[in-house]
Amino acid sequence: MKSTKKNKFSAAWLMDHINDPYVKLAQQQGYRARAAFKLTEILDQFQLLKPGATVVDLGATPGSWSQVVRERLKNKSGPGIHGRVFALDLLPMEPVADVTFLLGDFREDAVLAEFESLVGDGAVDLVLSDMAPNLSGVGAADAARVAHLNELALEFAVSHLKKRGALVTKSFHGSGFSQTVKLYKEAFQKVTEYKPKASRSNSSETFLVAQGLKAAGRE
Template identity: 40%
Template sequence: MAKDTTGRLYVTVKTGGKRKLSSKLWLERQLNDPYVAQAKRDGYRSRAAYKLIEIDDKHRFLKPGSTVVDLGAAPGGWSQVAAKRVHATNGKGKVVAIDLLEMPEIPGVTFAQLDFLSEEAPARLIEMMGGRADVVLSDMAANTTGHRKTDQLRIVGLVETAAAFATEVLNPGGTFVAKAFQSGADAELLAQLKRDFTSVRHVKPASSRQDSSERYVLAMGFRGQPSR
C-alpha cells in the first residue's frame, strides 16, 4: 500500500502470473475508487447509481408516480435509484428495465433479459410499461474495437436508436438521458434532440471518472408528436 499525491493511502496490485497490465490497472482503480466503496455501503449495485443521483438532484425529472424505462440496466444501479425516486416499490410509479445480461431482481422493477437492438425489444418494453413513459434512461455502451472513429460511430448509433425509441414512447414533457462520449460525431443527434425536446445539454457528474471522455446527454421537455 502506498500514498497518492494527496497523501491518501493507495492500494497497489502486484503484476505477475496471468494478470495483464490492463487488468491490474482496472483492479487498482476499483479498489481505490471512493464511489465503489460508497456504493457497497449504501447498498447500490454499482457506482453508476451516483451519476443518476447527481443528475436528478440537479434537474428533478424522477418524480413520484412516473414511469421509467432503463435501457442497458445491469447490474441495476440506475434501476435502484429510479425505483426509489418514483416510489415504484409501493406501486405509485413504475420502472421497466432491459439488458443483454442477467440482472437479479430489484423491488419495484420489471426486468427482461433481451437485446435492445432486437426487433422484438420495443414492443416488449411497451407491453411491460402498459402505456407511455415519462423518462427513458440509457446507460448502454457499445462494444469497442479499438479504432477510435469506428467506436465513436457505434456509440452515437446506439444513442440515436435509444433516442428514436424515446420519441416513440415518451409522454409530452418527458425526459431522455443517455450515456455519450465527447466527440464531434454527435452533431446530427443533438440537432434532432433539439427539435424534439425544449432543453438539450451535456452533463458530466462528479462521480463520472474525470479521466474518461464519458458524459451524458440530457434532453428534457419532450414536445410530443403531432399524431398524438
C-alpha cells in the same frame, strides 16, 4: 510488447477501481455499480423524477440505475412504489424489487411488443440509457458504436415519451458527438450536456439530458 502494455493498463485500472471512493460508497450503500451516483446527481440537478412516474431503464444490467429509481419512487407509507419501472437489457439482471425486467433487444418486435403490452396506454415519463458498446480501441469504430446506441435511445424515447418527458443518455466526447447533440436538439426543446462528479475526470464520458419533445408526443 502489446501484451505487457495491456497488462500494465489493466493493473492500473484495477488499482484505480479498488481505490475509487464511489466504488466503496456503492458497496456500503448496496448499489450494484458506482454508476448509481451519476444518476442520483442527474436526477437531483434536473428534477426529472416525480411520484407516479413511468420510467424505462435501457441497458439496465447490472441494475444500479433501476435501484436508484426504485428508491426514489418507493411508497413512504407502505410497501411497493408509486410509479412503474421497466428495465431492459440483452444480458440477464438480478431482480430488483418492484422493477419489471425484460431480457432481450428492444429493437426486436417481440421484445418491443411485450414492453408495450405491459405499459398499456400510459406513456413514459423518463427514459434512461446507460448503454455503452464493447470498445475495440479503434477510435472511429468506437465512436460510431457510441453514436448508434445514442440514436437507438433517441428513437425509443421519441416513440414512447410523453410530450413533457425526458431522456438521459450516456455518450462520449469525440468524433460524431456534435452530430448526436444536433439530433437530440432536433427532437427535444432543451438538451444539456452534463458530467456528474461521479464520472471519472479522465474519462470523455458525458451525459445528454433531453427535456420536452418538440413533436406532439403522447399525453
